[in-house]
Amino acid sequence: MSPPVDSESRSILPQPRTLRLGLLWIAMALALGGALGYDALASRPPNSINQRVLAIASEVRCPSCLDETAAQSTTQTAIAVRATIRQRLLAGQDQEQIEAYLESRYGPAILLRPQATGVSALVWVLPVVAALAAIAALAAVLFNRRAGPAVPLNSEERELLEKARRRWREHGGQ
Amino acid sequence: MNSSVGHVAVVLGLVGALAGMATLGWGLARGDASWLRRGQLYPWMVFLAAAAAAAAMEHALISRDFSLAYVAQNDGLGTPLLFRITGMWSGLQGSILLWTLILAGYLAAVAWRFRRRATDPLVAWATLVGLGVAAFFFGLMMLGSADPFQTLAGQIPTNGPGPNPLLQNNAIVAFHPPLLYLGFVGFTVPFAFAMAALISGRLGEGWLAETRRWTLFAWGSLTLGLVLGAFWSYQVLGWGGYWAWDPVENAALLPWLTGSAYLHSMIVQERRGMLRVWNLSLVIATFALTILGTFLTRSGVLESVHSFSTSTVGPVILGFFGLVTVSGIGLIAWRGDQLRSPGAIDSPLSRESAFLANNVAFGTFAFVVLLGTVFPLVVEDLNHSTVSVGAPYFDTMTMPIVLVLLFLMAVAPALPWRKTTGEVLLRRLRWPAAAGVATVVATSAAGLHDLPAVIAFGLGAAVAASALRQLWLSSHRNGWRGLVGRSNGGMVVHLGVAILAVGFAASAAYGQRGQLTLRPGQAARFDGHTIAYLGVQTRHYPNRSAIEARVRLDGGPVVYPAISVFGFSFEGIGTPAIRSGATQDVYLTLDSSPVGREAPAVIGVVVQPLIVWLWIGGGVMGLGVALAAFPGRRRQIDASNSAAGSSPVRERIRATSGPD
Structure with missing residues (x-):
């Protein structure tokens, strides 16, 4: 064409x-x-006060629940946490200050996002290290493409190969 | 009665499993075909025993035999028939029984499928391994710390509390756990064949091709089970979400991730003979993760909505997990020199490199989920401090991995095996790329500026276009047969994943939630919707009483978000009222019941776009699995090849020469 x-x-x-x-x-x-x-x-x-409250509450565990965040839960304790966050936001505090307050009030397990310091830093660092190692291994496989050593055939395989070769020759090598 | 029948059945199951192992072991050691043939009868005995035990349990639950501790804890006079039947998987011991029943069913199915190859050492070893797993469940679980047929000492109660209220609120509970278990337990079959290949030294592609459909079935069931679980969470739990990164959800996701990786990397081994060690490791890891998941969620070390009770099964399951892992790694190390692959990657621009990249992404994904799930335990144990690893962590860490996976799904189907040039690739990808770019431009023109979500939309469109391109090319060539078979069915699965991913990104990024305090007759606006509270009513059902708010949404029909109280329980369980649409769901909950007729009620409102896409995407994935299991092109099946005594060499050749 x-x-x-x-x-x-x-x-x-x-x-x-x-x-x-x-x-x-x-x-x-x-x-x-x-x-x-x-x-x-x-x-x-700009985010409404409601959205800002929920954004922070979704990083915080509902104190009386097992797996729910304070943003999702409808329990009284979650409502109380949301009210605390709203009050403090209106008083001019930022997310960090509010989370520090909640941590002092309920303990470190209240925060659902592990901190990037101390032991908890491991939970952030290890996957990155693992991913980099895996990517490096992948790159090594992809860009170092020398064929591995030839695998020797066992007797059965050699026999099969011979048979195929014979058949090929019998058919005039076509 | 029920207890004795159940106990006898469990003992018979254990005896059958052990006797089968001994028979097969003897036959293998002696090379005696008649013993191997006899050994294939034992899976049937195990299956009959498990079926009898399950029947005894169902009979006890339906006839409310409160002399059984399990029935007394999970059944009640007011419990409707459906939830008496599903009561079998409403508690720890019954779940183990269901697990055993499904396992025995798989073993019997394997015995039936391979009935003409009973003397094949691969089949014999696989059956032996499978029976070993069954022996663990019968002997160490059901005759040990998770006895479903334990009787109550002292006076027999006349009534029970019924199942956990959350497990008698919606009929989905009849489908979600059995599907999930079909998936979990189904991975036992490829695991047993992988171990058999390692033990018997038949390390070619035979075991892998032999169990392809079994793996696919398990993976498909697990996929549907997970999606149905998300659907249940959304319909029942009343928080407006569908995935909470709860430990039990994570435990179910882990084998799904490694299983997904395996479904892709097995193709590389079948086509190119590479990745043998990797595939064996993935299969063994997938099975081990189902056991680890059971440990994490059933032993009480982690608390979650799904874990039933603290019990002593923990060490036993953990021991079994250790045995599986150590023997798997040991066998791979032992056979290491025979597992060296003959092939090599020719070019980074090839299908096989894309599959490798896929495995890196799935592997990292699984690592993140596993680490996040067990990290609080490890820290508490070693550091004596508490730390929570919750949704914000998993969202942050998995989002880039999911985007990478979507990118690979958009590109990989257009990549040929071995190698290609950039120009060919750019030509093949021009329509998928155009679909993706057009979607990104359209969404940002429409004012949706959330970057991760917009990228997910664009990649989703590209994935869908890439899958449709393959399906179009293939059905153009082969007619309706271009829609079935592994790669075409796989493209339908990809289409489902694209739909699901778009629904996930949209609902996560653009959802709105709030609470409205309204007096009867009062109305308020929320995110473009008018919510009018009309009043409250109390209704009584056989197993629960409900306080229902009458709410008119956008001037339409009245809906009834409710709080229900079940049986003896005092705690109210929210029942949401949901209006689903193609583009948006409105989810209403009664967050606190009004103290009087005229008192204000608190109505929770969650408005999320494209929720329905999640369920549609899940359904399309299920359809794709069914299409992938359907034979693609007709193959010449040589009866003499599949008959007993096929040599490993012949088998390897058959597996690699089959068109796919």
């Missing part, structure tokens, strides 16, 4: 099909970058 090209121009210029493909991908990359950049920079309406 593509117009005939002489060998000289082929060696210098990409074929029109390839060129169109390249331009399409460049256009898509630009559109994607533009949209994501716009998303990142777009001004968002």
